[in-house]
Amino acid sequence: MQHSIDPKIDCVFKALLGSEENKNLLIHFLNAFLAQELAEPLVWVEILNPYNDKEFLGDKLSIVDIKAKDSHERIYQIEIQLTSYGRLPARIVYNWADIYSQQLKSGQDYGELKPTYSIWLLAENLLPDDSQYVHHYKMRDEQGRAFNHHGGIWLLELSKFNVSQIEREDQRWLKFFKDGEQLNDSAIPNWASTQEMKQAMNTLSVFSEKEHRYFQYQARQEYLREQRTLQLEKEEIRQELIRAQQEKEAAQQREQAALAEIERLKALLGQ
Secondary structure, three states: OOOOOOOOOHHHHHHHHOOHHHHHHHHHHHHHHHOOOOOOOOOOEEEOOOOOHHHHHOOOOOOOOEEEEEOOOOEEEEEEEOOOOOOHHHHHHHHHHHHHHOOOOOOOOHHHOOOEEEEEEEOOOOOOOOOOOEEEEOOEOOOOOEOOOOEEEEEEEHHHOOOOOOOOHHHHHHHHHHHHHHOOOOOOOHHHOOHHHHHHHHHHHHHHHOHHHHHHHHHHHHHHHHHHHHHHHHHHHHHHHHHHHHHHHHHHHHHHHHHHHHHHHHHHHOO
16 A cells, blocks of 8 residues: 555544445444344444545544444444543443434334444553453343343453454454554455455555545544544643642641641640
8 A cells, every 4th residue: 555544543434334335344343243242143234324535524523433223223333432531431321322212203112222232442441450352331230130132332442452363353353443554455464364354455545545535534634633632631631620629628628637636635725
């Protein structure tokens, strides 16, 4: 390839899994991560917000996640997240709940709700105290018994993925998104020699070789870099405010303790 292309940049990510011409890649990706959840492999999905390069790259507020439904009306969401911040878990849960609840239209009852599966690819660690790179969340009780079987949330922490011997399709996808920027279509490694990986590489090549697409990719990359910087600065300010509040509360507690000690000593002197 003429230029290195990062598959984690949102326009590339959505072209890979959210375009009609790559619908088979979306199906393959979902089957790779949800094989144990689904009674049978997916063979058909409808992309609810398909990628359109002119609309996407011309609008800084473009919807960057991928939504699809299958023949059983089950809903799938896939999203890429380049930065981690304190309120991200709340955003992830809110997004799942929002998609799940939006199924019901006027006159419909709860029995018509279908499972909703949300998969997040995270470029940065969200759970630093957990060494696992895949996390699967469902609504369960303290004994691990499921409350219902209406999908769940999957977090894929790419920076924790260090598997050298690729043995499964989910691992293949994780390695592609983690190391894709270093791949070159003139020397494809063995793990990327499958039909799906070659098709995914071809999508990267389109962004690399076609001049106008590469310029669009660069512009999108710069915009996302600026947004990440602003987001990090806001998070740093938020953390500083939290620390300042904690220091203020600690000082107040010390002051109250000192006043209590003074009162205790006065009481002793008065005896």
